[in-house]
Amino acid sequence: MLACLIGYFGDFDLAEEAAAEAFAVAAQRWPGTGMPDNPGAWLVTTARHRAIDRLRRDRVLAAKLPLLTEREPHDSGEDAMDGPPIPDERLELVFMCCHPALALEAQVALTLRAVAGLTTEEIARAFLVPAETMKRRLTRAKSKIKVAGIPFGVPAASQLPERLAAVLAVVYLIFNEGYSDANAENSLAAEAIRLGRVVAALLPAEPEVLGLLALMLLHDARREARFDGQDLVLLPDQDQSRWDWRQITEARDLLARAWSARA
């Protein structure tokens, strides 16, 4: 839903605030009126109205209105609360967050914030920087997206291999950050795997995507056997019964799919 709003307005903060307001209204009203038939569409439509109200208040509406009406083809009727399901625009969001015009650390932070939904504090803690630093990093990145016009969308076929490689590099960076942490509670590796699954679900025929997910699953499958307290246990010395064999099997399947996708 957030992806849809960011795509519509090209403005992260506006989208986040509007989404939060829509959820608040829903929480207030739905217990009484019951849930609408298409709650997703209701939330998106409500959020859009809230955002437009805010733009009107900020007197920026006049400047943005031409841009909004241009996007009408995607909008299946403002008043159709029970309209068709909202499009899943997470792939567009991922490509925007991992755009090469953003600094790499900004790509990583933005992907974790917007796609994985981590809070700024959680991301700051994961990368061992102060929350203020991470907040500034995110603010600058969102500002650059708005001012420089970094597009929301899946790149053209000619650009896709390079841009996809950039996305996978970000996902793998996130995984590596979590992988070296002996703290079993760390969730960055799990977040990376989750992100990998999202991209794999959206691009199921891309061998590199499946390959990366398989790689992460294989590494992660050994998480219970890799550490003895704070000390690393070498591969030959690991207790294989503590490996996650379900993940290993899943990884093998992914590799098989990736291999045949290459053919």
Next chain:
Amino acid sequence: MQYALLIYSKPGAAEALDADEREANHREYMDIKKMPAVVGGASLHPVETATTVRVQDGKTLVTDGPFADTKEVFGGFYLVEADDLDQATEIAARIPAARIGGSVEIRPVVVDGA
């Protein structure tokens, strides 16, 4: 959105080309200027013709040469209208300077009221 495409050349790169390549590049610059998306621009005379002006304590100081001795030299610019950064990038990638060791900096232009 409006973007300024600032063209930086590698010194000596254009001179190292043979006459045909230079002619082809010149035509490319003219073709780009004619694109409907390109709404302005200028080619600048070489850096040897530059003069730098600073004002300090009310005094105007004029010196020979560009403001800084940089590896790459600012040689000209285009003003383009584009929907987003990727569209502006497509135009920038056509600029000959970028493929003979130079680079193009893309900066969004401040539009009044935005």
